[in-house]
Amino acid sequence: MPEGHVVHAQARSLLRTFGGHVVAVDSPQGRFAKGAKAVSGHVLVRTQAYGKHLFIGFDNERWIHVHLGLYGKWVIAKGPAPAVRGEIRLRIVSDTHHAELRGPSVCELLDAAGMQTAIDRIGPDPIRRDADPERAWNRLQRSRQPVGALLMDQSAFAGVGNIYRAEVLFRHEVSPFRPANTVDRETFDAMWSDLVVLMRDGVRRRRIDTVRDAHLPEVMGREPRVDRHGGEVYVYRRAGQPCLVCSSEVAIESMQGRNLYWCPSCQST
């Protein structure tokens, strides 16, 4: 159930754990049996994260492409793999460690060309050093969609999910309903730079903290309010509670099937 920062952290973790090692790969659940067989016994040589997409590369030029969706989960641990419990789509085992993947929305085998095709569909990712923010700016300028919807579009802002969307809009006092093409360059630049900082920080901490650095003096010194997702936030999942800055009630509304949280007072335009 991750946004992009978790996927990047997992990519690093998988590389640190299995990189350079021959691994046994299987699919106890059976749904990825063919793909697993194609890479099992090979060396896991690299991993890549683009937005919420994870790619695991092997020494036979094959990649496993994983997208966790809403439910997917990795468990990476030391020691031999335990007896199979539940539905394990993909399992990676080395002499010293094992990893189990459950519930992903995507787990497929790709060759180099297939991987490139997949990457081409993904927009710039603020966590990646090679991200080109101009691509995001171009999308923003050309879209009349609400900016709150465009921020969730993975071909425009890769890796941004419901929490980062809500929080970055709050931090820049932008209404989620403002048409994307009315956001000026200065505001976009500020939001992009902020996403770079917040999301990279998320990779390190493995959680989303947007209040931690107290970007607004009004919130300094307040009691931390840690959401059960494991981070400290301004508006995400705080509907009905007072805004940490102005004390108005945080609002909630469904936007394109997802719960959107914002402060109608701080983010009036």
Added chain:
DNA sequence: GCGGAATGAACAT
């Protein structure tokens, strides 16, 4: 123990 919701996105209608 049960129901609902959840950091997502493709697909049908």
Added chain:
DNA sequence: TGTTCCTTCCGCA
């Protein structure tokens, strides 16, 4: 706009 994928966790009996 609604359904589906399919897992985990939480709040509430």
